[in-house]
Amino acid sequence: MIERLPSILLSLFAAFFAAIASFVISAAYAERRAAESDAAATSLAENAAPSIMHLAAARAELRHTQALLSDLVNKAVLGRPLDRHELDQARDNLSRSLDAYLGMPVYPGELKQWQTVAQELGKLGLDVDRVLSLVASGHPDEANKLMDDALRADFDSTSEAVMASIELNARQARLMAIEIAANRVRSRQIALVLNTASVTFALLAFAAAAVQVRRHVRQLWRQGVLLERRADELEQFAGRVAHDVLSPLGAAALALDLALGRCVEGEPARKSIERGRRAILRVKRVTDGLLEFARAGARPEPGARAEVHPVIDDLMVELVPVAVELGAELRVEPFAPCAVAASPGVLTSILGNLIRNALKYLGDAAVCRVVIRALDARDAVRIEVEDTGPGIPPAMEQMVFEPHVRAQSARVPGLGLGLATVKRLAEAHGGRVGLRTVVGEGSLFWFELPRASTEAAHASDVWSFPASVDTPDGAMR
Structure with missing residues (x-):
């Protein structure tokens, strides 16, 4: 036994040495990988993300x-007073965003890409100064021609160069994210191997490995619980919104029903109460339609169907009085019965946004008129809303359907979300939107939705409308 003691001690020493070596190697490897991950995360948070933010702000200011x-330039062509303050401020904001971006560390290839951006910015600045010089010297037509020819291309090429820089930073961000994920995977794999080896040599290594595993399991469990809780909250959000919106409407509808029951036929207040009830029902339909749309994962419910005639009739009840107050004519041209593959609430939201937008921006036109048409477009239904307003400047035509985009000369309040909502709903239902406009003559907004199939015809039974619709005197239907 005594003779075996040195060999046992040697074995124990070897086991403890192996366990300690495994632990040290595991810790050193994990620390090195953690340092690499920390460096990548720091670069992601303090370089790539701010660079993308500054470049995106610069592109927006561009x-x-x-x-x-x-x-x-349009004002100069029309002989209107000019004010360069807002333009100069926008150019200053563009310079500040680019200066902030240039203060960030550079990634491989980013300096070369910036040289391209700088060249495009220099060319753009010279052409902008030429346009401003032509406007200041009383040559607006030449300035307008330069704006349409060279300067539009300058803005596009500069925007593309800035976008290329954004994509370069985004690629670096993706690479760093992949590196972080790979480091985590490799760290876990190596740690598992080394900890398993240490368990075979000593209970201490096994205990250390067990502690580490339990720690990782707890962390993953907490993350899983948190993600599950957030998913449940998001799933319940749509229901809470509908409840918060519809509960007050229910109380209002009940109050109007009681008031209607106390009114005798022919009493002036009865018509107003009935109009209020119809407005509440219309809001409920819109809310239900949008709620169904949201719950369906931004896709229309299978078999969704909306008859176009009843939706337009219902909107006219609400909007004809608004048009009369504005001194405008709101008219619907006759069309054949048709239905679209969308819920009535969604169709009400799309068409209501376009009509309200047309009425809102009629301005001081000599003839204030909004005309609604429903046309056959083969497998789709095309609905047009044409107004006699001031029209939209050419530079804004491609941007009016983007969120928070409003004309600089707009004098009516708004957030610039109505047309963006129209585009999103139409495209999500397999349709499309468009615009034709002439400055000083008016605009024609249109959208197309797929024609509803005959199998979905039974869905229209859920809609009911009054047999007749009262409109103010002089309003045309």
Whole structure:
């Protein structure tokens, strides 16, 4: 036994050495990988993300500058007073965003890409100054021609160069994210191997490995619980929104029903109460339609169907009085019965946004008129809303359906979300939107939705409308 003691001690020493070596190697490897991950995460948070943010702000200011410059040239052509303050401020904001971006560390290839951006910016600045010089010297037509020819291309090429820089930073961000994920995977694999080896040599290594595994399991469990809780909250959000919106409407509808029951036939207040009830029902239909749309994962419910005639009739009840107050004519041209593959609430939201937008921006037109048409477009139904308003500047035509985009000369309040909602709903239902406009003559907004199939015809039974619709005197249907 005594003779075996040195060999046992040697074995124990070897086991403990192996366990300690495994632990040290595992810790050192994990620390090195953690340092690499920390460096990648720091670069992601302090370089790639801020660079993308500054470049995105610069790109937005670039388009803002383009819109302001176009508006300035248009005013010069029309002989209106000029004010360069907002344009100069936009150019200053563009310079500040680019200066902030240049203060960030550079990634491989980023300096070369910036040289391209700088060249495009230099060319753009010279052409902008030429346009401003022509406007200041009383040659607006030449400035407008330069704006339409060279300067539009300058803005586009500069925007593309800035976008290329954004994509370069985004690629670096993706690479760093992949590196972080790979480091985590490799760290876990190596740690598992080394900890398993240490368990075979000593209970201490096994205990250390067990502690580490339990720690990782707890962390993953907490993350799983948190993700599950957030998913449940998001799933319940749509229901809470519908409840919060519809509960007050239910109380209002009940109050109107009680008031209607106390009114005798022919009493003036009865018509107003009935109009209020119809407005509440219309809001409920819109809310239900949008709620169904959201719950369906931004896709229309299978078999969704909306008859176009009843939706337009219902909107006219609400909007004809608004048009009369504005001194405008709201008219629907006759059309054959048709139905679209969308819920009535969604169709009400799309068409209501376009009609309200047309009425809102009629302005001081000599003839204030909004005309609604429903046309056959083969497998789709095309609905047009044409107004006699001031029209939309050419520089804004491609941007009016984007969120928060409004004309610089807009004098009515708004958030610039109505047309963006129209586009999103139409495209999500397999349709499309468009615009034709002439400055000083008016605009025609249109959208197309797929024609509803005959199998979905039974869905229209859920809609009921009054047999007749009262409209103010002089309003045309």
